[in-house]
Amino acid sequence: MPKRREKKRRPKERKIRKKTKKRTRAKTRTRTRTRTRIRARARARGRARAKTKTKTKTKTKTKTKTKTKTKTKTKTKTKTKTRIRIRIRIRIRIRIRIRIRIRIRIRIRIRIRI
8 A cells, every 4th residue: 555645735825804794684585595495496396405406526635636426417318318219219119100101002092092
């Protein structure tokens, strides 16, 4: 096992606190209200929470860099895959229907000749 190298620590910068304006009660109230509304909408759609945007996170490790994708990314990927599969199925069904129609037409023509 190779010896773990100690990371060089950067001296921590002192944060200068910015004087923030105190938020009024009404503002926080509206904020919570909107949040609850969003959650309610999500629940109506059959989800626990509102959907978040897809992100790709980058994790840094020693020597190697690996990209880890969030759950949402994989979810959307699978969704698109299923959509594509459904489209293909529909196309196949349409082709079969067209073939059947052509066969029926040929049969009618043969009957007319006879």
